[in-house]
Amino acid sequence: MNRCKNLEMAVLNQISQAVLREKNVSAMLQLVLGILYREMGLLRGTVTLRRGDLLYIEASHGLSEEEMRRGKYHLGEGITGQVALTGKARIIPDISREPEFLDRTGARGRNSHVAFICVPILHKDEVIGTMSIDREMLPGADLERDFNLLEIVANLMAEAVSLWLGEHEERSRLMAENARLKQALDRISVPAEVIGNCQAMRAVYAMIEQVASSSATVLIRGSSGTGKELVARAIQRTGSRKDKPFIVVNSAALPENLIESELFGHEKGAFTGAVSRRIGRVEAAHTGTLFLDEIGDLSIAMQVKLLRFLQDRTFQRVGSNEERSSDVRVIAATSRNLEKLMEQGLFREDLYYRLNVFPIHLPDLAERRSDIPLLAAHFLAKFNKLHRRRIRRISSSAMNLMTAYHWPGNVRELENCIERAVLTATDDSIHSYGLPAALQAAARHPGSNSLGDFASRVEAFERTLIVEALKANRGNVAASARMLNLTIRILHYKIGKLGITPALYR
Numbered sequence: 001m002n003r004c005k006n007l008e009m010a011v012l013n014q015i016s017q018a019v020l021r022e023k024n025v026s027a028m029l030q031l032v033l034g035i036l037y038r039e040m041g042l043l044r045g046t047v048t049l050r051r052g053d054l055l056y057i058e059a060s061h062g063l064s065e066e067e068m069r070r071g072k073y074h075l076g077e078g079i080t081g082q083v084a085l086t087g088k089a090r091i092i093p094d095i096s097r098e099p100e101f102l103d104r105t106g107a108r109g110r111n112s113h114v115a116f117i118c119v120p121i122l123h124k125d126e127v128i129g130t131m132s133i134d135r136e137m138l139p140g141a142d143l144e145r146d147f148n149l150l151e152i153v154a155n156l157m158a159e160a161v162s163l164w165l166g167e168h169e170e171r172s173r174l175m176a177e178n179a180r181l182k183q184a185l186d187r188i189s190v191p192a193e194v195i196g197n198c199q200a201m202r203a204v205y206a207m208i209e210q211v212a213s214s215s216a217t218v219l220i221r222g223s224s225g226t227g228k229e230l231v232a233r234a235i236q237r238t239g240s241r242k243d244k245p246f247i248v249v250n251s252a253a254l255p256e257n258l259i260e261s262e263l264f265g266h267e268k269g270a271f272t273g274a275v276s277r278r279i280g281r282v283e284a285a286h287t288g289t290l291f292l293d294e295i296g297d298l299s300i301a302m303q304v305k306l307l308r309f310l311q312d313r314t315f316q317r318v319g320s321n322e323e324r325s326s327d328v329r330v331i332a333a334t335s336r337n338l339e340k341l342m343e344q345g346l347f348r349e350d351l352y353y354r355l356n357v358f359p360i361h362l363p364d365l366a367e368r369r370s371d372i373p374l375l376a377a378h379f380l381a382k383f384n385k386l387h388r389r390r391i392r393r394i395s396s397s398a399m400n401l402m403t404a405y406h407w408p409g410n411v412r413e414l415e416n417c418i419e420r421a422v423l424t425a426t427d428d429s430i431h432s433y434g435l436p437a438a439l440q441a442a443a444r445h446p447g448s449n450s451l452g453d454f455a456s457r458v459e460a461f462e463r464t465l466i467v468e469a470l471k472a473n474r475g476n477v478a479a480s481a482r483m484l485n486l487t488i489r490i491l492h493y494k495i496g497k498l499g500i501t502p503a504l505y506r
Helices: 003-019 025-040 065-070 076-088 143-186 200-213 228-238 257-265 301-311 338-343 349-355 370-386 396-402 410-424 437-444 451-473 477-484 488-498
Strands: 044-051 054-061 070-074 090-091 114-123 126-136 218-221 246-251 291-292 329-334 356-360
Touching: 003 025, 003 044, 003 143, 003 410, 025 054, 025 070, 025 143, 044 076, 054 065, 054 076, 065 356, 070 076, 076 090, 076 114, 076 126, 090 143, 114 143, 114 349, 126 143, 143 477, 200 356, 218 228, 228 246, 228 291, 228 349, 257 301, 338 349, 370 396, 370 410, 370 451, 396 410, 396 437, 396 451, 451 477, 451 488, 477 488
Parallel strands: 218 329, 218 356, 246 291, 291 329
Antiparallel strands: 044 054, 044 126, 054 070, 090 114, 114 126
16 A cells, blocks of 8 residues: 555656756656656556637647647547546546547557546636546556546646647637737738827728828828828828829918918918919819818808808919819818807807818827837938938837827827937937936926826836737737736736737737
């Protein structure tokens, strides 16, 4: 009896060492079955793992590769399937007398004096696989003792097997997600003018693609510096008018007494200084696209004249009674709250509905922080070329500072920030101390900013931790979750919220 117990303890000690040392689960399972073969004299051994309703042989001893491939079971099918379905072990003293034994692998032949023991591999009361052995029924064989030992071995392996299955499932999910995203991006052409890969910008790309081929009026809304003109140009270059004129009118930059003549043109002598006839930008844009920037700054009188043009595409030059027409596609943009202006009587409701046929909203840079590294790299390459510099990288501390900053000037401010950093850099890197004073002050005095900025700084810190974990684990979310002491579900939630793409860090 003591000899048997010593043997069992030696077997368990070897197996526990194998479980701790071997990180490759398939190799670990093979080692465990090899130990059982050497120390216990089993004929065959198999470990099946569960994927959905199917069990497949992951490791074996005494089976050929072809026999392993045949060893697949549905839940409830055969002895192995029943153990996986019920979570209860089975001891079959003689497989030749057991009608439910399938011998799916075909490895047993005609040997009728073989016992079969199958135990579930349980993790948190869930069956994740099975472990089974074939034992020749010789004098002195103790199936109950073998069964107890096999249960202990299955329990020793359960945690490692569960983690491996989670990683395998995560890898499969990531591959499927990457394939889905690739298909989606293949369907949506990303404009070369616009940089960004976050969910909000992908929605903008989809809207650009939807509206580009039509002649519908588009209203682009967003804060100053978000890139409204770039989106307007992307619409024009993607649509049927791509080879036609693209004329820009900035309503905020033109004096009120000149806006009408700039838009519609004037005749000679129409007003003081009109020494010759001049066509307006509406005529210049004929067959092309007219981009009306900062439309919310137009006066009420000018809004009436623009409304008339939008209704039938006809106009009169200043100083002329002749009706003219122009075939133009109108894209308007504004950084102002048009609804509030309407309430104040500063913007006509009928003009609003004429313009708001197909609205596109551009998010602030603070709402798309995952795009900051992409934008920064783009501007770095741009200003390296423009100023003939060779700045190779942006340091982690500088990038952390940029992702934490609230960017009131949006993409335009980030562009200016990178240009300044390129010009002032003293080596081949952009460092945090080379960034503008506004970013430095925000880092030194986080309490001086709004609560929203505090939240953004926490978000930036979370991003840094998650990205560093993904880099260390080559994009493996399950391994990163363990490193951060988070559940996979919580880490997935944060990755989605922060717009992080794990595949980028493989």
